Structure formats: C-alpha cells, structure tokens
Amino acid sequence: DIQMTQSPSSLSASVGDRVTITCRATQIINNYLNWYQQKPGKAPELLIYGASSLQSGVPSRFSGSGSGTDFTLTISSLQPEDFATYYCQQSYSIPITFGQGTRLEIK
C-alpha cells in the first residue's frame, strides 16, 4: 500500500497568514493526488484534484502543486473559515489512501 504522510500534523496560524501543508507518498503517484478540507462534525469537501486543479467554487487562495512523491497545499491568506483539518489522498493504486491530516488552528 502507498503510505501518505502529511506535515505538519498540526499548525497554528493567524488570519492573513500564508500557510503550506506538505504531503509525501512512499512511491511515485504521478499527479494522482487530491486535497480535502474537513470541519468538525462534517464530511470532507474537495479542494484540489490532480495535484493542482482547483475545484469549482473553491476560493482562489487555495492552490496545490507537486508531482511524483511530494505535494503541497498552500493557502495564500488565511480566512476565519479556513480553520479546519486538511487531508491529502492518492488514487495511483488500490487501496486508495489518505494522509493522517493536518489540523489548522487559530493562533
């Protein structure tokens, strides 16, 4: 199975900050990498697919990059509604696997 590791696991930041979350796969997954946001008690919501394509309706302050084994999710200017947990997910091979999550908290 492909293991996905996110860093950091938790992060404190302030409104307006630029934040970067990284996701590393244990083998090359091309660009088969997606990012989700999850708020407490809610289902995950898609942010980025194919490593860098912004899902329709998602604010442009979110962006994704990377290929191969290393990927990043960047939030250019944090807004109050962005404080949540973020997960990466690979679909290069079955089983589909997720990162452990990055909890983004208000400083």
Add this chain to the structure above:
Amino acid sequence: QVLLVQSGAEVKKPGASVRISCKASGYNFISYAMHWVRQAPGHRLEWMGWINTGYGDTKYSQKFQGRVIITRDTSASTAYMELSSLRSEDTAVYYCARAYYDGNRWFDPWGQGTLVTVSS
C-alpha cells in the same frame, strides 16, 4: 444540486452486521462510481471500496475483503454498504462519496456520514 443522503446512525453488537444506504440525487446515478470511506475516532480517513454503479462490479480494500459488500439499486439511485462480523474497532463514521475518474479518482460530493457504534 448534487446530493448524497445517507441513512441514520446505528448501534450494533459485536458480531452483527450493518447496512448503510446512500441515496443520490441531482445527477445521473449510473454515470459515476460510488466509493465508501470510513473515519474512526482519532484515525485518518480509510477507503473501503467502490462500485461501478452502471455495471455493478465492485472493488474492495483487502483489509475489508470478506466482510464488506457494496451494492446498488439503480431504480432508486441508491448505493448500499454492508459490513459484517462487526467489532469495536469498526466504530466509525461511514461516508459514501461520488467519484470522478480520469486516471486519477477524486471524491465530490460526500454524503453527510453515518455513525456506526459497535458496543456490547
């Protein structure tokens, strides 16, 4: 508006089975695969399997092979996930999610989740 609505919370005893439904609306049900993902307390999201809603073929995570069955009723635009031989470690929120595919598979939207509690 694309919507996935799941059945309600369940409480089961160890060894029992649970069946969760996921009713889709707002799109052509057979045009997208449906996946199931669970999230145990304090754990990461865990993929369980998927169904080709058109043909009905399935693929399961080896972890759940033999205990999970995913089916669908195209006339009702509904997918089902049944998990058997439940144990306490199966206590989790279970999600269905519509999948897009272009080589990559990504999930949008997700159902609201169904909490399954396994307790004696």
